[in-house]
Amino acid sequence: MKGVVKYLKKYTFLIILAITFVVIQAILNLYLPDLMGDIVNKGVSRGNVDYILSVGWKMLFVTLLNVAAAIVSTYFAAKVAMGFGKDLRSHVYKKVMNFSLNEVDKYGVATLINRNTNDITQIQNVIFMMLRMVALAPVMAIGGTIMAISKSPKLTMVLLVSLPIMFVVMYFIVKYSMPLFKSMQKKLDNLNRVLRENLTGVRVIRAFAKTEYEKKRFEVANEDLTSTALKVNRIFALVFPLILLIMNFTIIFLIWIGAIQIDKGTLEVGTMMAVMQYIMQIMFSFIMISVVFIFLPRASASAERVAQVLNEKERIKDVKSPKKLEGMGKVEFKNVTFYYEGGKEPAIENANFEINPGEVVGIIGSSGSGKSTLVKLLMRFYDVTSGEILIDGVNIKELSQKDLRDMISFTPSRPVIFSGTIEENVRIGKEDATEEEIVEALKTAQAWEFVSKLPEGIKTQVSQGGTNLSGGQKQRLAIARGIVGKRKIYIFDDSFSALDFKTDAKLRKELREKLKDATKIIVSLRVATVMNADKIIVLDKGRVVGIGTHKKLMKSCEVYREIVSSQLSEEEIA
Template sequence: MFKLVKFLKPYRLSVIAALLLIFLQALSELFLPTLMANIVDIGIVNGDTPYIIKLGGQMLIIALVGTSCAILSSYLSAKAALSFGRDLRSAIFRRAEDFSLNEFDKIGTSSLITRTTNDITQVQHLVIMSLRLMARAPMMAIGGIVMAFTRDAKLSLTIVFIIPLISLGIVVVGKRVTPLFRLVQTKLDKLNHVVRENLTGVRVIRAFNKENHERTRFDEANHDLTNTTLKVNKLMAALMPVMSLTLNFATIAVIWFGAIRINSGTMQVGDLMAFIQYVMQIMFALIMVSMMFVMIPRASASAVRINEVLETIPEIKDTNNFIEANKQDGLVEFNDVTFSYPGAEEPTLKNITFRAEPGKFTAIIGGTGSGKSTLLNLIPRFYETNSGIILVDGINIKDLTQKTLRNKIGFVPQKSVLFSGTVLDNIKHGKENATFDEIQEACEIAQATEFIYNMKEGFESVISQSGTNLSGGQKQRLSIARALVRKPEIYLFDDSFSALDFKTDARLRAALINQTKKATLIIVAQRVSTIIDADQIIVLDKGEITAIGNHKQLLNSCDVYREIVSSQLSEEEIA
């Protein structure tokens, strides 16, 4: 938790001002019982009305000052805490943006969302409560004890016995609930994960009539979270009645022993009234502390999870001695590259060596799980290689900044990703300052113009979240247009034509070849028809390159390629 205090430093003036105002508020509240005691013991006993009016006026002024301090301190503490939460969310978001895909896989998307929202909210609430209550409680408790001793030292012994008992109860409950709160946040992650899968996979769930199965999964995660939360709340709920009972017994003890002292003439009625109020202030201060102990364990568990994200060092970082890329060719070279996912027993890619030259169409084909998509993901440094070197224009990609490297690439992923907004907005993700003519040209090459103009608002038509109001082929074509509009030096297509019909596929590839005459074009494909005209075809099998050549050469020399071709084309088409 203390590691996150640095995010409060920019708002230290507001924090200091809030604490000062809380101190003044506490002083005003502590001074009021003394004035009331004087009114009773001097004004009422002696029948001195001017004295009563004078002290009553002073009490009113002090109460107004205390109220003003309370309002202003609440505003400043809320402002500081909310700004703290905003900065913390920004820090997590910026750190997550720097993560490689390995870090995303390790932490989990659902968990990152929970940490950015719910966990930060828990910590933010603790900061607000700390500034409002935690700072005020010690002032009220210590001040109340001091003022109670000034009224009657012997009667104050009742407080000495009560405070340790309450403190012990708070500590015992706090120790038991802290691990449970960590468990609550973990189970909240699991619930978010189930909900996210259900919402994104609703079509598959309905297609296979798995609604009952998914409902059962949700109910299990939901009940698991509920049961753990109930267990925590039962422990916390026991604390407040105990505190209230102790407070009532303390009041009874003070009145009992105070009445004895008044009867013996060693204490006045006003002093007893003031003493009771100070005891109440002390007890309420301890109740405030107990309320904080309700929040501290959960916020501490959340803080640990937040720090895990902030302290995770991205494995892919820009070097301090990066090289400026002067050449604008787009030559891609793999020199003996090996890569394996964390925890994998065998490398996904082994000893990969090839060149993809500008002006040439390079295709990658292979069976499922052969490493085609992984190979493509290594070029923009979505993952870091275990060994070997990847060069772009003769420069090791590790010596280029990630921004420089990715500015040279137009990437179309295997799964089309679109964002909420208009068609125009989505295409401009490729190039923010693209002119309408450039956008229209990219859409024509991607064979997207016709369906865009058939939409009600054309380029201003709104795309729903994840593009659910478009077909798979339409989403692929918009993704391709987004890559084309930036006119990069390297085009990477990861099986990006799978949802297109053969006619559209053929037209798109023909237009694409003309568009990319001076660029490096690398296409991963499952269809042989998509890559049959490639200048070179790289055949992958079990993470290794089996052969490199054009279609005719591979038919004669590569068994793996011949097997793929024969599974898709007839003997007449092969001939």
């Protein structure tokens, strides 16, 4: 919990208020048994109705104050817990949003979501309980013990037997539950991961008739989590029965000793009842502590997982004094080599090439040759293992990440469409884009043809993930988003794959005309998409094996010739 408790500092005043009212509530609780004892000893036993009424009204007033203190303390405790949860979620979210793809890959999307939702909720609940119960229980336990001893030291001696037994019970509960809670959180991550994969890949699962297989996979993960949860619940199923058993035996023993003393005339009935109430309060305070101990191990496991994210060192950081670029967007790769985390072979090996401003550059290669990795390195989603990437002669590590990404437009191979209108999706590329600019971007991306036919045009609502759009429509919207803002460099990472050849050709023609001063990098598996580029970079197993125009590469690059011959007929090649 240490790693996250520091976020409570700003709520110090509210915490003090919450604890103050909890203490007031505890003191009022301790006063009530004393009043009840007086009523029995001085009112009931002597038939003094006036005294009974007088003290009774006092008890009622104290009870009302007690209720008011409980309400106020609960309000402040809830405000602290909810505010703490909100702040912690914000910090985790901001931290994750600054992660490079290395850190995201390390944790996985499912566990990051789980840590920012379920784990923080667990911590938040325990903070609320601790402010209410951990402050209340010690005051009641200590105060109850003092009051009980002041009434009858002999009767209070019963606690010397019952309390050690309760401590032993709580020790074993915490000892065995802590590892189980840590295991539960990991298994919950696994269940979320399986569920997320099944939901996002439902079309593939059904296409390959793997529904039953995925059901079994989910059941295995679900059963694994359930079995651990049942172990935890079996332990906690014993907690309250054991505590109630200890409490009931304590009360029986107390009544037995009290009855002997009353019979001897050394103890009054009201005093015995008051002591009984105090011992009940002491026992209940330990029940409250046991409830906290039940949830504390799980919250501690959650806090550890959240703190791990917050303490994660970001591998990609901005330099203290980032440089500013004034050039046109010349790109240079110098001896660039890159390994993925845990990779034995380089994804990119000794890449050397230049891309001049205004050029249309195609990057082609077989699947897994490193095409997407190359552009991710340029976007600085990952840092190169060795070598350097320069833009206008400046190493991209010397630029702020914001400035770097403000000058580059990136359209990924898988279009990401957000819930909202078409207009809102395109405006992500340029926040202050006018309606005319949005329409122009849609026309350039060949998307206006279908958008203009929609009843509400650019105001049409798009469902989450763009499920009410076809693959080609989503790609064209993503391209429109990428080109609506003015950038020096435009990257299209296999962004035309869902387009037919006619639309592909029209789009490339429009991009060449509308973005003539900008550097355009087109990554593709299709020869037809890149063959008219000013320069084509051919990749094979992470190495640059050819650079040049289509005609030049057909003469000098065997890998390129193989790709071309596999896609085009002899007539088309000629």
